[in-house]
Amino acid sequence: MSSPRSRFARLAMLLTTALLGQAAAKTTLNFWWSQESAEDKAFLDARIAEFEKANPDIDVRLQVLPADQYLNAVNLAFRGGNPPDVFRAGGFSAPRLEDYAALGWLLPLNNLRSNSLITRYPSNTIAEGTVIFGGKMYSVPYFRTGVNNMAFLYYNKKIFAEAGLSAPPRTWNEVRAYARKITETGKGRYFGWAMQPKSPPSTYGGYLSTVARRGFVGEPHPAxxxxxxxxxxxxxxxxxxxxxxxxxxxxxxAVIPGWESLDFNTLQDTFAQGRVGMMLGFAAYAGTFSTRYNMKESDFGIAPMPTETGKYLTRLPKGPPVGWFAISARTKAPKEAYKLFDFLNSEPFSLANAQERGHAPPLRLPTATLARLNFTIPAQIAVTNTEGVLRPDPRLRSPDWVKVLANFKPPQPQLYEIHAQYINGQISNYLDAAKKYDAAWNAELDRAIAAAQKDGAKVCRELLIFPNYTATRDFGSRDYAALPKCK
Structure with a gap:
């Protein structure tokens, strides 16, 4: 017969073993994020706490990296054999989701995903060439189609009132007249216009969307x-x-002095501080103004891009859905990683993203619901639905086109730098510089196609030609069906 002391010792051992077993059963996931704003970490910490409460067997370790260091950190992590389990793999500039997929760094979701992951999105947003490559699904859209990569005109209503202005401008001449009036009224306190050349997508998305209104039917970045x-x-x-x-x-x-040094963060600061009356910016800026700066509907407005004459020869090209989050192919916990991935693309996460950050979610949600969360979202959606048309994409003709993108190296200086130099008076002949850049860009594309072909890609120059594209309506599946294949 055992003594009370020995029975207590055995009980203590059993409890210790049980506790150690519970600790050992807890899975740790590393989640990486590229910082978009100062509020990112607080927002994500709150969401991860919700996830961990619902999944007590999973411990998520968040790492928010500076945007200018993120891509290099991801590259080093994968090549060094220690990548995150879940990370932001998508974006509007290279490397994109398809680039990481081509490297074999992403885990296909085909055998992990639930049916609800598909049905929560509009029918045409999950397709080959967007988040599916070679029949393998790697992600789902993070932004509403077209909203985040289209540029709007933002105007400060209080500054407009001080300058005796009401409705936003509709023509380029009105923009110039409004900007002069605002600058004169401000007497150095504020200026009429702001733009920024430091982040290429924002630059192109701004004034090259204006270009599209004059009949240019191509992609706003690049030209x-x-x-x-x-x-x-x-x-x-x-x-x-x-x-x-x-x-x-x-x-x-009428442009604010020092505009050449603005990037997308300092541009938003400048507008929110009441130092400019008008600016061009992405839809996501609206959410930033309403959340980070606590600006109200009475403080600023969102309007379509002005045109040269007030008439719209074409509408604004918008890109296909962009996948954002992905799971590493090297994760040791694919089922747990998928749980986190599914949460990051869930309705609760999207609603919180809309309310706290003003991002228009890509899910099937009533506009009335979104309006209650953030007043800027209906305006974002309205402008996008009215002004935007889905542009063609060579990746939807051949998934191998991603290999061309991987080989392509933009000529230097890039076009956005040439634009900034001309607008600021550093160069006097834009057309001459543009001709040289066009020749260099087209030669580089031919070289990238040849390199991809040498690697076995089924690609050709014809994949980039869409003679039936007019930029007046969405480019859809019937349009693709009418196009020839590579010879």
């Missing part, structure tokens, strides 16, 4: 004419747009 498959920075619409912005800066002197 690709899809009807010919050639880079065309010499297009009359391009020339007219940069000339308009040059006059706004050099002749009207």
């Amino acid at each position: 690709l004419d899809y009807t010919t498959g050639r880079y065309n920075a010499e297009h009359p619409g391009q020339v007219a747009a940069v000339e308009f912005l040059r006059k706004l800066n050099l002749e009207d002197k």
Whole structure:
């Protein structure tokens, strides 16, 4: 018969073993995020706490990395054999989701995903060439189609009132007149216009969307004419747009001094601080103004991009859905990683993202629901639905096109730098610089296609030519079906 002391010792041992077993059963997931704003970590910490409460057997370790260091950190982590389990793999510039998939760094979701992951999205948003490559699904859309990669005109309602202005401008001449009036009224306190050349997507998304309104039918960044498959920075619409912005800066002197050093964060700071009356920016800026800066509907407005004459020859090109989160192919806990992935793309996460950050979610949700969460979202959606058309994408003709993108190296200096130099008066002949850049860009594309072909990719220049694209309606499946294949 055992003594009370020995029975207590055995009980203590059993309890210790049970506790150690519970600790050992807890799975740790490393989750990486590229910082978009100062509020990112607090937002994600709160969401992860919700996830961990619902999944007590999973411990998520969040790492928020500076945007300018993120891509290099991901590259080093994978090549060093210690990548995160779940990470932001998508984006609007290379490397994109398809680039990581081509490297074999992403885990296909085909055998992990639930049916609800698909049905929560509109029917045409999950397709080959967007989040599916070679039949393998790697992600789901993070932003509502077109909203985040289209540029809007933002205007400060209080500054407008002080300058005796009410409705936003609709023509380029009105923009110049409004900007001069605001600058004169401000007397150094604020200026009429702001733009920023430090982040290329924002630059192109801003004034090259203005270009699209003059008949240019290509992609807003870069200046690709899809009807010919050639880079065309010499297009009359391009020339007219940069000339308009040059006059706004050099002749009207209505652009805020020091605009050359602005990036997307400092541009938003400048607008929120009431230092400019108008600016061009992405839809996501609206959410930032309403959440980070606590700006109200009475403080600022969102409007379509002005055009040269007030008439719309074409609408604004918008890209296909962009996948964002992905699971590493090297994760040791794929089922747990999928639980986190599913949560990051769930309705609760999207609703919190809309309410706290103003991001229009990609899910099937009533606009009335979104309006209650953030007043800017209906305006974002309205402008996008009215003004945007889905542009063509060569990846939807051949998934191998991603290999061309992987081989392509943009000529230097890049076009956005040439634009900034011309607008600021550093160079005097834009057309000459554009011709040289077009020649260099097109030669580089031919080289990248040849390199991809040498690696076995089924690609050709014809994949980039869409003669039936007009930029007046969405480019859909019937349009793709009418196009020829590579010879």
